[in-house]
Amino acid sequence: DNDAKILSKELQIALTSKEMGKGNKVPLAGIPYHAINNYLPKLINNGYRVAICEQTSDPKDSKGIVDRSVVRVVTAGTVTEDNLIDKNLNNFLMCLVADNKSAGLAYIDITTCEFFTTELPLEYLHAEISRINPKEILVSNKSLLNPQNKSPFVIQEDSSIIPYLESAEHILKTHFEVKSLEPFGCSKLHLSIRASAGIISYVQKNQPLSIPNITNLKTFSTNSFMTLDSQTINNLELFKAGRSESKNYSLFNILNFTQTPMGSRLLRNWISQPLLDIKEISQRADSITEFKNHPETFKKISSHLENISDLERLITKVNSGTANPRDLISISSSLEQITHIKTILKKSNISKLKWLESPIKTHLKTIGLINSAINIDSSTLVGNGKTIQKGFSKNLDSLIELSQNSQISIANLENKEKENSGIKSLKIGFNRVFGYYIEISKSNLSQIPEGYIRKQTLTGAERFITEELKKLEDEILTAKEKIEIIENEIFQKICHQISLSINSIIISANTIAIVDVISSLTIAAQENNYIRPNISNNLNTEVIDSRHPVVEKILSKNDYIPNDIKIGNPENKINVLTGPNMAGKSTYLRQIGLINLMAQMGSFVPASSAEISLVDRIFTRVGLQDDLSIGQSTFMVEMVETATILNNATSKSLILLDEIGRGTSTYDGLAIAQSVVEFIHNHPKLQSKTIFATHYHEMIDVADKLENANNLHVTVEENFGNIIFLRKIDQGGAGKSYGIHVADLAGIPKDIIDRARKLLNEFENSTATKINPESSKQLSLIPSKNQEIKQLLSSINIDEITPLEALTILDDLKGKIID
Template identity: 40%
Template sequence: MSDSDVLPTSEKATVEPFPSNYVGRTPLLKQYFTTRSERPGVILLMRVGDFFEAYGEDAEIIAHELQIALTGRDDGGVRVPMAGVPYHSVERYIARLIARGHRVALMDQVEDPRFAKGLVKRKVTRVVTPGTVLEDAMLDSRSNNYLVAAVIGDPVAGVGVVDVSTGEFLTTEIEGERRKERLLEEIARLEPAEILVPEGVDAELIEAIKATCTGSVTVMPRSEGGQRSTSTDSRQLLLAHFQTQSLRGFGCEEYTAGIDACALILRYLRQTQMGALAHIRSLATYSTEEFMTLDSAARRHLELLAPMGDGGRQRTLLGVLDETLTPMGGRLLKRWIEEPLLEVGRIQRRQEAVEELVRDPIRRGDLRDLLRGMGDIERLVSRAAAGLANARDLVALRNALLRLPNIATVLAGARSEKLRDLASRLACPLDIVERIGRAIQDDPPAGLREGGLIRPGYHAELDKLRAVSADAKGYIANLEATERERTGIASLKVGYNAVFGYYIEVTKANLSKVPSNYLRKQTTVNAERYITPELKEYEALVLGAEEKAIELEYELFLGVRERVGEAAPEVLAVARAVAELDVLASFAETAVRHRYVRPEVHEGDSIHILGGRHPVIERIGLGGDYIPNDCHLDEENRLLIITGPNMSGKSSYLRQTALIVLLAQIGSFVPADSASIGIVDRIFTRVGAHDELASGQSTFMVEMSETANILNNATARSLVILDEIGRGTSTYDGLSIAWAVAEYLVQIGCKTLFATHYHHLNELANRYPVVKNFRVAVREQGEHIIWLRKLVPGGTDKSYGIQVARMAGVPLEVVERAKEILKSLEKGSAGVTRDIVDSGQQVPERKQKLQLTLFEPERHPILEELEALDITTMTPMEALMKIEAWRRQLKQGR
């Protein structure tokens, strides 16, 4: 299907802007615009024949967004803009509209046009929004599609989370003075497609949410039916939906803002996706305290789900770790990566399951064979519960569920507690598997009103109708041969069209042989068409039986789908067990293929890694074989100062340590010879340089903001990795900041890896026993250096920047001049480190200008002004305006 399959038009006329208050004159358009006025803020698509059409402003919008023809329809002397798309490919077009930030209401026909008296009845059957999508064509099979509601209460903030496509419904509450900031962090972690906020929330929060994630924000009115809703109303809404007397069974009886957030979601789904409510039959609570906190900076710097540069998914932790074989497993793996556990027992139960599958390749292979190609049980049953599944969906669901007994057999006799538990959760209602198999054809059509859905033998009345139709068709099929023999007309044909039904066609050359019982029905250029009373009688049998059979098949299918939808809670529980098995088997497969080992995870406060490797760099093979390195962080080694030249591997070492810790806490094996990991509550990162010009923040401002976040929130249980703090400003400023940050981290007591070019910081090891110096070893060969990428004890007093410049192809005269300048600068900076150590608290004011040899001796007034500027508070535009003012001043001075 191409975009040329849109609504045909004989004109691409330019249509004048259309009034928004148009009400329609003809019955069809009056029906459209009346409904449109009841649905502000959405694009309305109305089913008309084989197309979904839009009129007026909506037509203009979809014509522009979808790049399809804009035509028009006459409406009592007014030319109304019109555009449309074929009904059988509407999902594809809706997906494009959703991606562009629109919401789409579908107004479908609710009666058969053949039997309609007057205007066909239509109504809005659903409103599709970014957070309420159910169709596979609009979803990433390996990512959840979350709809999140956020409510800021006092003293707690509430979060409601639902994935309509899987039926998952969660809530949590966040307390404390930082609840707003932590709420934003949680929204960023969830990466929702759509966020609901209650009416009246301050605009600052909405803007903060928009800055936090890419999902659309929808403001929900606090009133319903003209009445302002309260927390009591929210609780009653949840009780009515779940048909319970309390919320204690869901673990949220004492919740306040969390209940308000969940009610916000239910009200929204009731307005947009009434059918989706059917399979949301349970609510689970979770706590952000259960998981290691990973802020957006950590997720970005560690490249957990998306690379910082080019390269695609294979350059992320998810890409190299993902050996899952089912969509459910793929989604769960992504969640586990973002939710490292803090409870040793839960981690160890996962590890035990992975270890058993590592040590038993036959069990692992059999399990993965059964998982391979399995349908998406979660989304298939969710579509059934929402009334959107077709016959092929039910067949795919049945085929997936048929594998469960074999999976349970493979897990029989498993020793690990986790595998035994998952095996016990694989039982599902067998009657739905049996009913689908008995009722639905193995290869049914995609449409539901074409016939061919139901197996013979499932329903006696349907079989009878099919037999009548088949007998009549058999008579008609034989009629052509019978009449040719009876009349002697060798060219006689029996045909069919939708207007006249069945007919007998005789060429004009043979009209003299036409029997007297033939009744002329139509004349064509070369022939006459006839009917007979007997032919019409059989035609009535065929068409009547077929029509009744198709309608009966549809009703029977709806009955099967409804039963499947009723079993959704049980089937979803099975799907989640399958997802866990898939992820654990994926961990085992990765461990075997890439020599990962089981880490020891404990409650202590130390990290010991021998032969650690970066999982992503090792896999993609940058720079040849990956050189492993050790890492020891404990009470005596709290902050490691790591020096070495550019491209030597400092950043990779920092990241690999953080990734190994994260892998250990999600229950995976790790790329190392051995590892002992004490539980880490947070991983903080400050790596690389980037600006955020859209928010007016320079590279250095972003660096300092991320550093401030670390210093304000790190605890003694945190792991901090810092790369090149202070490089975004002048050398003395940057060195001062780096020194002070390091001292502050020592006071916090967090485990820290601090990579820097400021080799002056090696002096910290003489001042603080918990600070240790390491360097990345290099070998010098004349003017060249060889990176050994091996971490060794001790600091360095060289950065090798000029050698790197030479290797990068910088002109030789520039390199030689740089050497001369470096010698001068090194003389000028002598004694700086001693001044820092002697001060005890902070870096003293500069005693001589670092770049004196590069400028004229007399100070220019602009230099004084430049030195006084606070660049951390300037926007890029202000900086450009200041530079332009200096330029004019210099020009006037000349």
């Protein structure tokens, strides 16, 4: 009963009812079966599980009601329909199992055969969930995920989903047909085993056709790559920009020149998993260098990449029995392009590209099978006699020929009957109800020959059959039925033959995805004038003329001001950055994090030279935000995030903090800001590379007193009270703040600005106030008359001016005072 009501509400369709027994009305709601793909996304995205029921028996063989059963259950993490998934994103289903200290995590994309598992400390769990970004999570207890938070994924809470260890081991061994889990690397990871088995059980229950696609399980360690928490992913705007959430102004968009969906998905993975192994980083950077140094080879490879389809998803469709003829043609065409790329890489004889060429297979057998069997002009339907090429099956060819000649036979029979009967308007037609028939108008009924059998009476005509027509109809319809059966059988056999090569095709597809990402990063480096960074385990990072990769694309070509980055030496492990609001402090912080991240993912970076110190994590606390869904204020969120950073950072981490303490009173905020800097500086397990941007000018003195701290400021040019933000980072602390000027520029009403200036002067001049005049000193963007007069007087050299000039100046001053 509730299903119909839910369907009506969610899809905005009519709710009707039908009487089932006396006085018992059952609510009904429905949609046309052919419109399911239009409505299904609405239900799935709202967290519903949708059961798909299909006819499972042939009506010809059934007595009474035709058999029907639920063939699959569509959930957010088990969707396979092309129109329901983004081709550039993975659609991950995740399962979590945890104890008091650790969590076992497994996730799968059933459309690409990717299946991974790991175990990690509980404190790293949420960062890993954020990185993977699953569409659906299976848990035995929602409390593991802080359910009071609004989650971007669907959570299925069901303890029966996740088996205990002994049962979990049996499920995995049975599925993979092995006696030990050691080859998968998870034999001693009990939580991972349970999570992985939970995935298999859930897919088996809801999407059984996808089970054959799960041919491998990869165990990984989070220690092999940099962990990025959700705050850092959002603050660095890796995949979408801040408040606007625009994908156009993200690092991914700037670097994404991929030409295949596989490459696009892998690029997201590389961005969210910066490497910690310098050898692996260098391997990627070496490949970009070689592509840049061999433009002809690179150009040839790019020309083939653009013609490659989504092999990862196509081959899984073949293996699960849901592929159509056009999918097979795309597979063949893509494998041909891959073969060309392998040949190009091999002929180039570039040793540093060997790792890209070696895993790629030629797949000549699969290509030959598809090209010899499938018509290139095939539709998505099988069974109409247009899928299998002529010559591939003699039996099918003869049936198709019979079917095609039947139209000629029908035409010949029609001419014969016209001649025998003398009825020139006689015609032979066909419909699905009565089959073939001879139609004669009522005015010619007197001329009907013997042997005509009446079949149907119409208003102006009657329809008949003859023994000869019936015999011909049987031959034609039998041929069509046989064509449908035989063509489907042949197609299924071809799919089965292709599926035997699924593992090697997936390996080739995965490698091509890497080639595509390397190609994308090469184009990004060329178009954006990036350079190759030198990465080491040294503590020092020095980047000359660094640029923010996204902001520089928004501004005009010559408007962006590059800045140097020097951090990590004993004298500048911690940098306190002061300067006006809107001057570029936050941009500078983000560009430091982005350049480090880009370097560790193997990319070139926006700078003229770069020595990059490998970091184990990048922590960011940038921007104001609150979380009303769990009752946290701006300041509370700020403190929670700061605590997380301080509790998880190490001496090899990069910490980027912006305006810590601004969410509370001045002295509370200043005390917290100073304490945080001192803690990072003094704690033996921290002393992390840190940029601490602040509007508290008292922090300049703090940095001066700490041995490993340094002051930086954003330069401002003052010209007769007019302020120009130069966007340049320089040594030393900023002398003044410009909060009122920013308010003025933002469009705050003039009355408020004037009142603020008056109050500021009172605060600065009052001896009663507790505010330090030097630390809160403001400069007017539009200077007061006293300031103008003071500046004018200061500029006069009394020994050099003439009496006439002195009188002129005095008259000018008098005018200003009167005004």
